[in-house]
Amino acid sequence: MILRAGRNIIIVSVIIVSAAAVAATRDEQVNSPFENLKTEPVAVTWQYSNDGGKTFAAKPHPAPPPGQGPNIKEYPYAWKGTFAVADPSKIAGLWVRITGGGEKPRASICNGNLSDAAGGYWKDLGFCPTLLSAVITLNDKEIAFPHGAPLLQFWVPLTGEIKKGANTVELRGNVYTYWGGASYAGTVALVDALDARVISAAAQPFEIFNGPVLGDFGEGYFTVSCRSQLPAELTVEATPIEPSGQPVSVSSPGKIWHRFKVDIPKDTRRVSYTITARAGQSVTKRGPFVLTIPALKDYRFIAFGNPMQQPGCPEPLTANSKCIVKIRPDFVVNTGNLMEQESWSFDWEEAYIKPASVLLSAIPTLITPCNRDYTGIFNELHITPAADGYSRNWTKVIGPALFVGIDGNDDWSEGGKNIKWLDEVLGKSKEKFIIVLSGYPAYSSGINSKKFFGGRVTSRNVIMPLLARHKATLMLSSWDPTYERIEPTPDKGITQIVTGCIGQGGWHKWDSRFGSQPFGPGEGANPRGTLGKVVLPDGREWVGYFSTRHFCVFDVRSDAIEMKVYRAPSQGKEVNSVKDLEVIDQKTFKPRQ
Numbered sequence: 001m002i003l004r005a006g007r008n009i010i011i012v013s014v015i016i017v018s019a020a021a022v023a024a025t026r027d028e029q030v031n032s033p034f035e036n037l038k039t040e041p042v043a044v045t046w047q048y049s050n051d052g053g054k055t056f057a058a059k060p061h062p063a064p065p066p067g068q069g070p071n072i073k074e075y076p077y078a079w080k081g082t083f084a085v086a087d088p089s090k091i092a093g094l095w096v097r098i099t100g101g102g103e104k105p106r107a108s109i110c111n112g113n114l115s116d117a118a119g120g121y122w123k124d125l126g127f128c129p130t131l132l133s134a135v136i137t138l139n140d141k142e143i144a145f146p147h148g149a150p151l152l153q154f155w156v157p158l159t160g161e162i163k164k165g166a167n168t169v170e171l172r173g174n175v176y177t178y179w180g181g182a183s184y185a186g187t188v189a190l191v192d193a194l195d196a197r198v199i200s201a202a203a204q205p206f207e208i209f210n211g212p213v214l215g216d217f218g219e220g221y222f223t224v225s226c227r228s229q230l231p232a233e234l235t236v237e238a239t240p241i242e243p244s245g246q247p248v249s250v251s252s253p254g255k256i257w258h259r260f261k262v263d264i265p266k267d268t269r270r271v272s273y274t275i276t277a278r279a280g281q282s283v284t285k286r287g288p289f290v291l292t293i294p295a296l297k298d299y300r301f302i303a304f305g306n307p308m309q310q311p312g313c314p315e316p317l318t319a320n321s322k323c324i325v326k327i328r329p330d331f332v333v334n335t336g337n338l339m340e341q342e343s344w345s346f347d348w349e350e351a352y353i354k355p356a357s358v359l360l361s362a363i364p365t366l367i368t369p370c371n372r373d374y375t376g377i378f379n380e381l382h383i384t385p386a387a388d389g390y391s392r393n394w395t396k397v398i399g400p401a402l403f404v405g406i407d408g409n410d411d412w413s414e415g416g417k418n419i420k421w422l423d424e425v426l427g428k429s430k431e432k433f434i435i436v437l438s439g440y441p442a443y444s445s446g447i448n449s450k451k452f453f454g455g456r457v458t459s460r461n462v463i464m465p466l467l468a469r470h471k472a473t474l475m476l477s478s479w480d481p482t483y484e485r486i487e488p489t490p491d492k493g494i495t496q497i498v499t500g501c502i503g504q505g506g507w508h509k510w511d512s513r514f515g516s517q518p519f520g521p522g523e524g525a526n527p528r529g530t531l532g533k534v535v536l537p538d539g540r541e542w543v544g545y546f547s548t549r550h551f552c553v554f555d556v557r558s559d560a561i562e563m564k565v566y567r568a569p570s571q572g573k574e575v576n577s578v579k580d581l582e583v584i585d586q587k588t589f590k591p592r593q
Contacts, residue, residue, distance in 0.1 A: 077173035112150025148379030203280030215383030305335035305478025315501030336370030370439020445526035446480025464493030
């Protein structure tokens with residue numbers, strides 16, 4: 001497995017236990033974007049190019065053989081198709097894809113390069129040939145991909161204008177092929193066996209999915225995002241219920257991805273909202289959902305990370321999401337590492353959105369990315385407090401606390417623009433507490449942190465000392481599937497909490513290297529290779545619980561923040577409040593001086 005961390009690439013070995021489940025999911029989308037959407041093929045006359053679209057011929061050009069083993073071959077290729085439409089009003093959706101040969105004709109399209117397409121995880125691309133750095137046009141107008149980093153898709157929606165009569169579609173990029181050995185024989189086609197196809201869907205019942213996901217919030221507004229199976233006009237209608245008020249609504253035009261900022265009366269404490277989608281005569285609704293507008297003082301938030309589920313086992317994330325909702329936080333803080341296969345568009349629903357739906361639709365989320373969260377549809381689904389709603393480096397003042405989200409995949413080297421921005425933000429802060437969210441921890445004993453790679457190097461050597469100088473309160477991270485609290489020496493940093501096991505756990509372990517390392521600024525954290533709590537002679541603490549599903553509850557007041565960390569409930573246990581849960585750690589944070 002190749003993991004990308006900042007500008008570095010590290011290699012670790014894992015046991016791939018989810019390949020069968022992933023393959024089954026992908027097989028379902030070989031012939032249609034969605035299992036329950038009725039589509040029909042569009043008759044297209046194709047031409048082919050092997051010089052990047054400069055010249056075209058009526059027949060495919062023979063291509064070189066794919067790379068053997070880990071060797072990669074990228075081959076410039078393009079397809080140009082013409083098709084006729086008698087009545088554009090009868091087409092509610094149009095998609096294009098390239099197809100491979102063999103019994104399972106998988107192929108995919110990506111709007112990025114090889115490394116970004118896979119999020120550093122080459123197995124993502126091992127299932128099929130892929131058109132990398134893809135550019136797609138419909139009637140000479142380029143089709144927009146989701147915002148941000150590259151996404152792997154089987155079917156790409158052609159959301160541009162469809163004309164009566166002749167239409168043209170073109171795909172161009174670099175075809176990548178990978179053979180991982182005999183097990184892939186017959187499933188990965190040569191470039192010259194690839195073809196292209198277009199399908200359409202008439203107006204019909206369709207789903208709103210990949211949400212709703214609540215994001216940034218404030219006095220008098222909330223934000224929400226989702227996706228629709230067909231290009232559709234979506235409307236969010238919000239009705240204040242505490243105190244009661246008149247409904248307000250906001251709409252987005254006919255497209256696939258939808259993001260809303262909903263303005264409501266500033267005194268609203270609870271609101272019911274419904275999402276309605278219209279495509280032609282077809283109408284579908286989601287909701288109503290009830291949202292409690294977060295309090296801006298004397299509030300409670302819950303922090304967790306690594307919501308990625310055990311492969312093929314969504315139950316822990318589902319159960320923990322229900323448990324968190326019952327505890328009634330004002331908002332949640334998600335420290336990232338959302339999915340095992342972030343770069344594949346269709347995995348998000350089954351692996352993340354659906355298992356956590358009761359939480360995502362009812363409780364706003366402040367989020368920071370970790371690991372491969374920079375790929376996929378992270379940006380489309382999570383609206384951050386940044387001015388544009390997309391940036392993953394952001395600040396937000398909530399009552400007595402300043403929250404700062406930073407993207408550990410960025411460049412945080414000494415003297416760079418990011419660290420200068422953070423220094424300025426911290427220097428101007430007058431808040432009593434500063435809480436920093438960063439996916440990569442400065443100190444951690446988990447096995448994912450065995451290699452001291454780029455994201456963790458700058459986190460420990462640059463970011464942590466800066467936080468200490470500005471007397472920040474704590475830093476929350478994920479990355480490792482553990483709960484761990486570390487108190488570095490004052491010159492080395494502030495309280496570091498790794499909260500990385502809300503949906504994951506089971507196959508990782510503590511790195512034994514760290515058990516023999518002295519606690520402190522060295523390359524390790526766990527002082528004695530043990531679990532639980534250790535108090536050092538100088539009074540500093542280390543608390544660690546490996547592979548223990550948990551979440552951190554913070555009660556914020558003007559005079560203190562009370563943290564209690566709870567072991568997640570066992571499967572099937574009824575939880576009505578935090579009183580039903582076991583406390584595994586606690587700490588009181590006093591205002592900064």
